[in-house]
Amino acid sequence: MVPQVLLRRKANAPKMLQVIQDYRTGVLEVMEVPAPVVRPGKLLIRTAASAVSAGTERHLVEMARKSLLGKALARPDLVRRVLDKVRTDGLRETIQQVRQRLDTSVPLGYSAAGIVVAVGEGVTGFRVGDLVVCGGQGVAVHAEVLCAPPTLVIPVPSGVKIEHAAFAMVGAIPLHAARLSRVQAGEWVGVIGLGLLGLLAVQLLKAAGCRVVGFDVVPGKLGLAKALGAEATVNSNSPDAAVQASLLTAGRGVDAAVITASTSGNGPIELAAQICRERGRVVAAGLVGLEVPRHDFFERELELVVSRASGAGLYDPAYEVHGVEYPYAHVRWTHSRNMAEFLRLVATGAVQLDPLITHRFPVSDAHQAYRVLKGETGEAPIGILLQYPAQPCAASRVVPVRGSARSRPARPAIRVGLIGAGLFAKTTLLPEMRRVREVHLMGVATSSGAGADHVARTFGFEYATTDPEEILRNPDIDCVFIATRHDSHARLVIAALQRGKDVFVEKPLALTRAELQGIADAWSAGEARLMVGFNRRHSPHALAARSFLADGAGPILLRCRVNAGDVPVGSWVNDPLRGGDRIRGELCHFVDLAHFLLDERPAAAEAVALRPARLDAPIEDVVAVLEFAGGSVASLTYTALGHRRLPREHIEAFRGGRVAVIDNFRITRFYGLRPPRSCRTWRLDRGYRGELSVWFQALAEGKPAPVPFSDYVTSTLATLAVADAVSTGQRVSLDPGAVSIGARGV
Secondary structure, three states: OOOOEEEEOOOOOOOOEEEEEEOOOOOEEEEEOOOOOOOOOOEEEEEEEEEEOHHHHHHHHHHHHOOHHHHHHHOHHHHHHHHHHHHHHOHHHHHHHHHHHHOOEEEOOOEEEEEEEEEOOOOOOOOOOOEEEEEOOOOOOOEOEEEEOHHHEEEOOOOOOHHHHOOHHHHHHHHHHHHHHOOOOOOEEEEEOOOHHHHHHHHHHHHOOOEEEEEEOOHHHHHHHHHOOOOEEEEOOOOOHHHHHHHHOOOOOEEEEEEOOOEOOOHHHHHHHHHEEEEEEEEEOOOEOOOOOHHHHHHHOOEEEEOOOOOEOOOOHHHHOOOOOOOOOOOOOEHHHHHHHHHHHHHHOOOOOHHHEEEEEEHHHHHHHHHHHOOOOOOOOOEEEEEOOOOOOOOOOEEEOOOOOOOOOOOOOEEEEEEOOOHHHHHHHHHHHOOOOOEEEEEEEOOOHHHHHHHHHHHOOOEEEOOOHHHHOOOOOOEEEEOOOHHHHHHHHHHHHHOOOEEEEOOOOOOOHHHHHHHHHHHHHOOOOEEEOOHHHHOHHHHHHHHHHHOOOOOOEEEEEEEOOOOOOOOHHHOOOOOOOHHHHHHHHHHHHHHHHHOOOEEEEEEEEOOOOOOOOOOOOEEEEEEEOOOOEEEEEEEOOOOOOOOOEEEEEEEOOEEEEEEOOOEEEEEOOOOOOOEEOOOOOOOHHHHHHHHHHHHHHOOOOOOOHHHHHHHHHHHHHHHHHHHHOOOEEOOOOOOOOOHHHO
16 A cells, blocks of 8 residues: 655755645655744754654544545534535635635644753743653644743653653643542552553553553453553453453442543443443543443443543643743642653653553654554554654755745746735635736745745745744845734834835734834834735725715714624634734724725724623623714624624615615625615625735835825724723723824825
């Protein structure tokens, strides 16, 4: 069988190998990608060894290899969301979004060990040369160089081999599950599934003084569990498996069952219910079916806990991203403390890893590791280790992408560099930019080398990098597109303007007035042009509505309703440090749209918000009222409480007997004396194509930016006023001179 794995090397590129899964095609590649750069609050680690997770990674690999139908059947919840999007946004828009979401590179791996090669600003407790462990999905990936926050990194204890240390997060998973089972010395615990996690669980529970019985269907694993400390083992397929467990425990049943199997079937949880005593505890740590057999759980009054990885802190942005450790007195066992305890047990000999490491491969031969993992070689792997070369990576952070760049236009091109290539850039900005023949895509920079390389190959950039400075200081780049997370917008805009680059930045322009003033100063000091991704003002619907309203007389009453939808818990959008909040990050779109449609300067803002039930939850539901200098009023309702089948946006504007109604940017109707025909577009048109068209036309013809810089300042100040009104409960007046834009803005 031909393995679905490629090893892609590039001439004259830094040797930074990484294992990547193409989620759309299922092809697994070992690629050379740009190495990460050390960032403030982070550590840079040269990997020595990383552990392959038989359960999690096999699941990811198998999911990626499924057909589109197979992926859909595996996630019916997402299929329902797609169907809802078709109803509201149309088939073409939905197909484009789905294709781009599937066309992504998934970095594999989550547990690795290596040596610190750089320490970022603000990090304490680590030095260059330290041997460390790194654990975390999307961070401790199978790559030669890792960039991680200190909360996901711990020192390797003296006497622990580096290849053993690479299993630290893998070992922390059953350790966390054991803690959740609340077992005590002398209690019986059943471990169901004796793969890598299960065999580690056997040893950890034995070290805690528990009496362990292991369950599996593979005789070799049953024997290994016995050798590693299990008091007894039982074949899971045996019809009297529960009876055997009962006999071992004097007819009572085990005190707790820890499920470490990896199967979509429901067998493990059914077996756990059968072997537990009354009021026993079941902890599901593996990827298993969770259709709870109610009768058994009811009859024994069992407790079920689904273990969340390796301990407290994971999936919390403050911990994972910002490196904020939980107070020891309040949270005794966090992710990093569980990893440290696991390695302490390895150091004492209470946990043995040598019997579990069945395969070792150089990272360049990772395709062989995944052939073994998928069962293509007929072997039965337990622990698979990837090993890395000892030499440090090259200093360069730029990788040329061979064969990806489009042919240069015959006439002089607008040479573009992109910083940030998340989902929005891939699904919206770049597909539209690729249509413009006058644009030449030079370089793309993202924090992930694999992500940068994938975007470069997909859209035709000449090179990929992890360092934004490689884009900013490149003299061949005329225009910089900034599509990063919100907290970096102002800093990158200022840096690009100071280098004389034309700048297109996604909204918001700034999160604070100080940031906005910094941008205004940089813009005033040079001649570079600036455009903000307030795309809706460039939609044919908004243009038609503004033209229709302009022929009326008197003030305008505008009502805008946004059915925004909820944001997943932990999303950076609601992270105060990275995203700001949904007012500054998203409501700003509609503040700018109101400013455009009314063609007046906002004068004051009032706002109220629904307060979330949890004190630490973000505010997502706001009603804002903007008063304008010409007497007009705009009411903006932004909510996450709606339903996906309700169209996202609805705008109504009333002026002197004239009414314009924009229905989700697909149809705009007009009412009044001799109204024009309805504006209809064959697809949802929020103005992305229009904004890029006028922007590139201005660049190509040497004209000023399509939107006056003062408009962006005004819209941003109005948005910040809404945020202030929500927090203070007071009416906030806008000071036109709050931000000075100098003589150039006059």
